[in-house]
Every structure is written in C-alpha cells, then in structure tokens.
Amino acid sequence: MLDLSWLNFSDFPLAGMVIDCGHTATSVTLVFESLPMRHATQKVPCGGSHAWECLMKSLSKARFNNGQSRSIAEWGEKHCFYSLNYSADTKICQNLAGRSVSMLDQYVSCPLTISKNPLPFSTFIRRYEGTQLGVLPNELLVHIERIIQQHDMLVELKLEPNVHSELH
Amino acid sequence: MKDQYCSMPATIYSVAKDRFSCVEPLFSEFKLIDKMKEAVKLVDRDGPEAILSNILITGGHSLTKNFAARLRKELAQTPLSDSFSFKMEHVIEQAGDNAKFASWKGAAMLASSPGFEKQMITKEEYDEYGPNIVHSRCM
Numbered sequence: 001m002l003d004l005s006w007l008n009f010s011d012f013p014l015a016g017m018v019i020d021c022g023h024t025a026t027s028v029t030l031v032f033e034s035l036p037m038r039h040a041t042q043k044v045p046c047g048g049s050h051a052w053e054c055l056m057k058s059l060s061k062a063r064f065n066n067g068q069s070r071s072i073a074e075w076g077e078k079h080c081f082y083s084l085n086y087s088a089d090t091k092i093c094q095n096l097a098g099r100s101v102s103m104l105d106q107y108v109s110c111p112l113t114i115s116k117n118p119l120p121f122s123t124f125i126r127r128y129e130g131t132q133l134g135v136l137p138n139e140l141l142v143h144i145e146r147i148i149q150q151h152d153m154l155v156e157l158k159l160e161p162n163v164h165s166e167l168h
Numbered sequence: 169m170k171d172q173y174c175s176m177p178a179t180i181y182s183v184a185k186d187r188f189s190c191v192e193p194l195f196s197e198f199k200l201i202d203k204m205k206e207a208v209k210l211v212d213r214d215g216p217e218a219i220l221s222n223i224l225i226t227g228g229h230s231l232t233k234n235f236a237a238r239l240r241k242e243l244a245q246t247p248l249s250d251s252f253s254f255k256m257e258h259v260i261e262q263a264g265d266n267a268k269f270a271s272w273k274g275a276a277m278l279a280s281s282p283g284f285e286k287q288m289i290t291k292e293e294y295d296e297y298g299p300n301i302v303h304s305r306c307m
Contacts, residue, residue, distance in 0.1 A: 020230075023228065028207045042204070044198040046200075084237060
C-alpha cells in the first residue's frame with residue numbers, strides 16, 4: 001500500500017467520508033486514520049458529463065443547438081441545481097412552459113445598452129430559421145440576456161419572415 | 169432599428185425543469201445514498217461514528233448549486249448506519265475553490281512524494297507482468 005503518512009493531515013480530521021463528484025463518476029471513499037479504506041470504496045457511474053448530456057438532449061429536442069457541449073456544460077454549471085423538493089419544483093416549471101411574451105414593451109422600456117462582447121447565452125439561441133443569433137446587433141443580445149435573467153430561463157426567438165429580412 | 173424588433177414575438181421555452189432534472193439521476197437513479205450506506209457497512213464497528221461525522225464533498229460537479237443541501241436533506245431522511253440509535257450529526261463540508269482540481273492536486277502531491285518512485289511501474293514491468301502488477305504494487 002502506498003505510504004501517505006508524509007502528507008500533513010494535522011489541519012484535517014483523521015477520519016471521514018469523501019464524496020468526489022467528478023466528470024464521469026462519483027466515488028465514495030472512507031478515510032480512517034488518514035488512510036483510504038479501499039475495500040469500502042464505492043463508485044457510481046454518474047458525474048457532470050452525465051448531467052450535461054441530459055441537458056443537451058433536452059435542448060436539442062427544443063431545436064437548440066446541440067453541437068456545443070462545452071458551452072452547455074458551462075451554462076449548466078452556472079444555472080443547474082439540485083432540487084430540494086422535486087415534485088414542487090416540477091409543478092412550478094409546468095406552469096411556466098410555453099408561455100409567450102411580447103418583446104415590445106420590455107424592449108421599449110429597456111435602455112439601449114450596447115455590449116461589445118457577444119453573450120454566452122447567444123450560443124444556445126438559434127433563429128427560427130436556423131441561423132445563429134450571434135449575428136444580430138448586440139443591443140438585442142443584451143435585451144435577450146435581460147429577459148433570460150428576469151425569467152431565469154432560456155429564450156427561443158421566433159422571428160417572423162418579414163422581420164428576418166429586415167434585419168439584413 | 170427599434171421598430172424592427174418591436175414586432176418581434178418571442179416565446180419562452182422553459183428549460184427550468186431541465187435545470188434540476190438533469191442532475192437528479194445521481195440521487196434518484198444511481199442511488200448515491202445507498203452507495204454511501206454500502207460503504208459504511210463494509211467497515212468495522214469502531215470507525216463509522218468518526219467517519220460519518222465528517223463528510224467532505226469535492227470534485228467539480230459538487231459545485232453544482234444545492235448539492236450539499238440536497239445531501240444533507242437525504243441524510244436526514246435516510247440514516248447511513250442502522251447501528252446508531254441516536255440521530256447522527258453529519259458535518260458536511262465543501263472543498264470550495266479546491267473542489268474542481270482536488271483530484272489533480274492530490275495526484276500531484278502523491279507524485280512528488282519522496283517514496284513515489286519506488287511505487288512507479290515501468291513499461292517493461294507492465295509488459296512482463298501485465299495489469300496484475302498494479303494490484304500487487306499499488307493496492
């Protein structure tokens with residue numbers, strides 16, 4: 001067995017349970033007298049990648065771009081969470097789904113703040129006709145970000161054909 | 169330019185549920201708590217109390233919001249050991265900023281330890297003894 005006694009454990013408890021949630025797996029390791037109890041180590045084949053794959057599948061079903069796994073993972077790390085009451089949270093979400101909003105009022109009341117940098121959210125948002133939203137003017141992206149922050153969710157824009165042509 | 173966007177309708181597509189359903193399998197499908205119980209069952213009766221009183225969560229995915237809170241909630245509902253008649257107090261600590269790279273740092277510390285070279289397996293040794301040498305040398 002590897003000698004780990006050289007490690008300085010003076011600042012840490014000598015016994016405990018370590019739950020390591022990694023990218024591909026989650027492991028449970030018991031530590032006693034500063035040594036891992038290998039025979040008791042348990043592993044679950046579920047980690048961050050599993051979660052982001054699930055998220056990607058959901059987004060692709062909704063016609064969001066599914067080719068940017070890294071961006072989705074970044075978004076997931078920022079916005080995903082473990083529910084403390086799954087059924088209650090699910091119910092709340094069902095009420096929100098599919099709700100339509102008009103951008104008119106919000107856009108007019110929103111001051112035109114121009115951002116020089118494209119927003120990371122824009123990578124998830126696709127035009128109705130399949131063109132990436134990143135080509136739209138930045139002030140619209142800023143506006144979309146505000147909607148996202150306000151409603152705490154992603155927004156899919158549905159552009160009418162005449163509006164689409166006006167933008168070019 | 170403002171007028172161009174005024175007529176633009178937008179539909180909110182809710183991914184709100186996906187925000188928590190995508191991480192849910194760790195507890196619901198893969199039964200993390202059951203695995204923790206299995207681990208505790210495999211140790212002697214001397215250790216569990218000291219072990220269970222200190223739970224450290226680490227790894228990049230542990231930084232997902234509410235992970236510690238969810239774990240605390242699950243442990244309050246399902247005791248890890250039936251041996252204790254009293255209610256076990258679990259002190260759950262998060263590795264914080266180190267969580268994401270804790271495994272890498274640990275491996276780096278181990279690799280730089282004085283006796284590590286003796287534990288190393290050369291390619292020649294591996295070719296000669298096969299994968300079993302890992303079990304005989306490292307476990």
